[in-house]
Structures are given as structure tokens and as C-alpha cells.
Amino acid sequence: MRKVKVGIIGTGNIGTDLLIKIQRSKFLECGIFVGRNADSEGIRRAELMGINTSCESIEAISKNPGLCEIVFDATSASVHLKNAPILKKLKKYTIDLTPSRIGKMCVPAINMKECLDVSNINLVTCGGQAAIPIMVAIMKVHPDTEYIELVSSIASKSAGSGTRLNIDEFTQTTIDAIESFTKVKKAKAIIILNPAEPPVLMHNTIYANIKKPNLARLKREVNKTANVIKKYVPGYKITLGPVFENDRVTTMIEVIGLGDYLPKYSGNLDIITCAAVNMAEEYAKRKLLSKTMNN
Amino acid sequence: MSEIIFFDSTLRDGSHAIGHQLSAGNIKEYCRQIDDAGLYTTIVGHGNGLGASSLQVGLSAITDKDMLKCARKELKKTKLGVFLIPGFGTINDDINPAIDVGVDLFCVATHCTEADVTRQHIEYLRKKNKETYGVLMMYHMTSKEKLVEEALKMQSYGAQGVIIMDSAGASTPEMVSDTVSYLSQNIEIKLGFHAHNNLGLAVANSLIAIQNGVLIIDGTLRGFGAGAGNCQLEVLIGLLLKIGISTNLDLYRMMDVSDNIVAKIMKKPQEISSISLISGIAGVFSGFANHVKQAAERFKVDPRDIFMELGKRKMVAGQEDFIVDVAMYLASKKGSEKESYDIESLL
Numbered sequence: 001m002r003k004v005k006v007g008i009i010g011t012g013n014i015g016t017d018l019l020i021k022i023q024r025s026k027f028l029e030c031g032i033f034v035g036r037n038a039d040s041e042g043i044r045r046a047e048l049m050g051i052n053t054s055c056e057s058i059e060a061i062s063k064n065p066g067l068c069e070i071v072f073d074a075t076s077a078s079v080h081l082k083n084a085p086i087l088k089k090l091k092k093y094t095i096d097l098t099p100s101r102i103g104k105m106c107v108p109a110i111n112m113k114e115c116l117d118v119s120n121i122n123l124v125t126c127g128g129q130a131a132i133p134i135m136v137a138i139m140k141v142h143p144d145t146e147y148i149e150l151v152s153s154i155a156s157k158s159a160g161s162g163t164r165l166n167i168d169e170f171t172q173t174t175i176d177a178i179e180s181f182t183k184v185k186k187a188k189a190i191i192i193l194n195p196a197e198p199p200v201l202m203h204n205t206i207y208a209n210i211k212k213p214n215l216a217r218l219k220r221e222v223n224k225t226a227n228v229i230k231k232y233v234p235g236y237k238i239t240l241g242p243v244f245e246n247d248r249v250t251t252m253i254e255v256i257g258l259g260d261y262l263p264k265y266s267g268n269l270d271i272i273t274c275a276a277v278n279m280a281e282e283y284a285k286r287k288l289l290s291k292t293m294n295n
Numbered sequence: 296m297s298e299i300i301f302f303d304s305t306l307r308d309g310s311h312a313i314g315h316q317l318s319a320g321n322i323k324e325y326c327r328q329i330d331d332a333g334l335y336t337t338i339v340g341h342g343n344g345l346g347a348s349s350l351q352v353g354l355s356a357i358t359d360k361d362m363l364k365c366a367r368k369e370l371k372k373t374k375l376g377v378f379l380i381p382g383f384g385t386i387n388d389d390i391n392p393a394i395d396v397g398v399d400l401f402c403v404a405t406h407c408t409e410a411d412v413t414r415q416h417i418e419y420l421r422k423k424n425k426e427t428y429g430v431l432m433m434y435h436m437t438s439k440e441k442l443v444e445e446a447l448k449m450q451s452y453g454a455q456g457v458i459i460m461d462s463a464g465a466s467t468p469e470m471v472s473d474t475v476s477y478l479s480q481n482i483e484i485k486l487g488f489h490a491h492n493n494l495g496l497a498v499a500n501s502l503i504a505i506q507n508g509v510l511i512i513d514g515t516l517r518g519f520g521a522g523a524g525n526c527q528l529e530v531l532i533g534l535l536l537k538i539g540i541s542t543n544l545d546l547y548r549m550m551d552v553s554d555n556i557v558a559k560i561m562k563k564p565q566e567i568s569s570i571s572l573i574s575g576i577a578g579v580f581s582g583f584a585n586h587v588k589q590a591a592e593r594f595k596v597d598p599r600d601i602f603m604e605l606g607k608r609k610m611v612a613g614q615e616d617f618i619v620d621v622a623m624y625l626a627s628k629k630g631s632e633k634e635s636y637d638i639e640s641l642l
Binding site: 147156166167175192240252 | 347610
């Protein structure tokens, strides 16, 4: 079967993890893997795998646009600001993994279909991917919830320089995405880098101010949503709740990574790359299907 | 040694001790009376800084903005300071509004090994011409060499000083002299020290820090602060007087504010409870104390065991949610196998 070609910009943790996941895909293949740093571990890995690489970053794609139909941008928010208009001109389906917020905010468990019809989608943040679908489920049961909060802690070792230098966008984008997807009046997001050794698993706690929660219904909705996410993020798990304590409903989520590039504790990396690959595959499936029908 | 400047965190660290329930009246009265005392800055806000009012750490009684407005009106000679931990507050939601209120000085804080997350905020504030200091919390969790590396990062971002915090009050006098002298020899910007009193050494360790080269002392009146509290500034000033180190502070004024205002704000006298002591031994953030007590009661486990387990797992400030996790874990283990948390096993 023919596969759809993808390009990856950014050879850091996220880009390299995407590359490894794509090797397994039935619908995708990597046409080009580009970055700025010729000495990066990612570029070395890609070359060993026989992948076409370049250190000219986006220029390599501009020069040779036939190498990919879908582009993942795993650079940084400020770099994506420059890349986005170029990719638009090249008519590439763009999946942005930085917290730039240029494209349509995408959380596959919530709005996958709509996101296939636009040219640039943004995957919010790892905390957003993990928590927002659960928050939407909670809001479905208790639509008058006025305040919801996320505490997302990730192992220090799994936060690359991109995440660190974008910590402010990372926090703000998560807050704004929670508010826009759930329609809650006020949201808060707290991001914590945990330096503990051995590294801790990605851990998310959701608090919602609900006076008289319908716990049975909440549990049902939360588990239903978790099962949808599990389909594309196998290591996703509700570890506690929803439980009612101190006048708030608490739910805890743990994400164990697939261990593709970084070790399994990096669930934060995995949840966003899994979501990205899931979107690319859906896009590719549609493309392949329409081609078959046209023939 | 009169060039030492004093950062007053009474209305910031003290906020932890009263569940972040500082009122507008508390802030106004305190700031009005302390303004003349000669302190370099009075830092005001939630215990974990701007944007930290949350279900996770505790909700403030009034908004950050209202707290800062109250303080701004009263502080004329002393700079109005705020504290911010990236990941809690953001430039858009928190820093810009604070600048609008007229905050003079910013402390951008992070765990001692994570200085690079302060880059955006320090650089942004320096561009706005705001006086900015970097803060490395829980300094006891890493080596002095690593601390220098992290402090130099903050220096390169434009921070005008770096304050190391003994957040868990886990320092011995030797740790302070060794770390402070090494740091002060290896960085160009001012070095500061923020003590906690879990092992009864906050004042002594602050003095040792001064004797080894720090130029900034961060403490609180009456020692008002998280857990066992902080370096009691008026006591330190008295001690400095006695050993012939002069400061430009008005000691009587500080004593009066301590007795007449801070004592009223405090719910109980600052003490070293067994919980605080154990957190100092375990090297766990003192601000966890109230959360640990609640979890211990709820899951019927010994709060000391929770602290020792948190220490083992190297939990850092902001991870209050893990306390419930640990309490549940300990509760589930109860009776099956008895793990020993004897002090001996730590040494």
C-alpha cells in the first residue's frame, strides 16, 4: 500500500520521537528529517536509519517540497511563527507541536474531524492533551462548574530546551486551551519540572470546584473519555478518582511513554507525539481513500 | 559590612503559615508601619508567588492584584517586591499586571537545578527595566558546583543577584559556610541567603552566610513563615549589633511592628513542631506541613512517615498532590510489611 510522506522539522526529543513512531506506521513514511544542528543526536539516529536528513531546516523543504505532504513542526513557538506562512504557501498539512497557537487548537479525543479540514493544527501542550478531554467530560456532567485547575508535573530530564525556553507559553497556552475547550469561566494550569532521580512518570492532577458532584456519572464519563485517549496513547491511565475531597473533585492521570526515543517516564513527550501521529494518520487515511476513489 | 541589604518576606513566606489568608487590612497596616524601618524591599503575595493561588497550594483570601495595590499605597521608601515561580505565574496573566500596579522588584524562583526556566521571565523583566533577582530554591538538594552553574545562568539572563533558599531548613552550619563561600567566589552578581528554622538554625545560618560573603539576607519579622518559619530579621539585626556589624535598620521599629502587627496576623506563635523538625531532617519543603497533616489524618498514617517518604521521593514545592498519593501508599502498606523510618536509617 502507498504511504503518505511526512517531513519533520526539529531534531530534538520531540522530532526524534516522532521519527521513530512513524517508522511503525502503516500509513506514513518519513520523507525528510530536518533541523539546524548537524551534531544533534536526532540527526545521527536518523542517518543510521537511512532517513533523508538536512541541516537547513525549513529551507530544505522549500527547495524540495515534493518530499512531504504533511509537516510536523517540533521546533519552538518563535520558530514556528516563521515557519507557518512558508508551510501554508507550500500547502502542507501542518501539525505544530510547539505552543505557538497559530493553528487550530487540536485535541484528537475532542475535535479530530474538524482539525482535518484546516491547514495548520496546534497540539496545545502535553498537559493540555492529557487533561482537557477529561475536563470536557467533567463539564459535560456539571456544566455550571466555575473553576477548574490542572497541575502537570513532568520529569526534569524529559523537558528539553524547547520546553524550558517556552515555559511561559507552555503555561499560558494550557490555561487558554482549557478555557476555550471546556468553556469554564476560569481555569488555572501549573507546570512543574520534577528533578527527582530516578525520574518520575508524567503526572497530572485535575481539580474541579463542584459542590454536589454526581460521582457515578462523572466516573462513567471520565472512563469513557480515557478509553478514547488510550486508543492513540496506550500508556494513558486514570490513577485516582474522580473522588470528592475538600469540596473539590480530584482526578489523577499518569502517562507512561512507549519508550520510543526517551525512556518510559517521558509520558509528556509520548502523549503529544502520539496525538500528532494519530492526526497525521487520519489525514493520510483520508487522502489515500480519496485517491483510491478518484482512480 | 553595612552594604548588606535585607529582603523582607514577612508578607510572602508568612502567607504559607496562615493558609494564604492575608487580608487587605493586614497588608496595609504592615506596610504603613514597616516602610520607615530601612528594609530594602518588602515582598508581598501568596506564599508561592504570583499566580500561585490555587486548589493545589491554597487559595489566597484576596487577589494578587489587590494585595499589591494595598502595599503599593503604603510603601514609599521600601521597594515593593513580588515573587514568581515560572510554571505558576505567566508574563501575560501575572507579570504584566504586577508591573501595571507599580511593583519595583521581582524575584524569579525555581528549583535549584532548573535555572533555565527563569530565562524568559528574567530577560523580559530586565528589558522592562525592572530590578530582578534569581532565586534557587531547595539549594540543599544539589552540589555547590551545580549551584554555581545555575547561578551563572541567571547572571547571564540579566539577574542582578541570586538568592539561594534553604527551603526545607535542612542546612547545617557547615553546609552554609561551604556553599556560600564557594558561590560568592564564583559569581559576579550579589549573592543572597534565605533560611528556614527547621533545625533551629535560621538566624545562625544567616549570620554564617553573611560571614562567608552574602550581601542579601532574606528573612521575616517574628520568623513568620512556612513550617518552622524563617530567619527572624529583628533577632539577626540584634545579633549583628552585638558583634559589631552595623546596619541602617531601625531595630526598635522592627520590634514594634513584630509585636504589634505581625503577632496579630499570626494564628499561633512560630514554633518548631515535630513535623517541621522531621521535614528539616528529611529535607522536604516546609510548606508541605499543613497538607501532610490533613493527608495523615484522612488516611490514618503517621505524618512523620509521610515526610520521610516524600524526602525519599525527592518531592519539590508545588507537588502537593503527591502527598495524598504517598499517604495512600503508606496506608495500603500498613500492617503488611513495616518499613522503618528510624532516624538512624537516614544517616
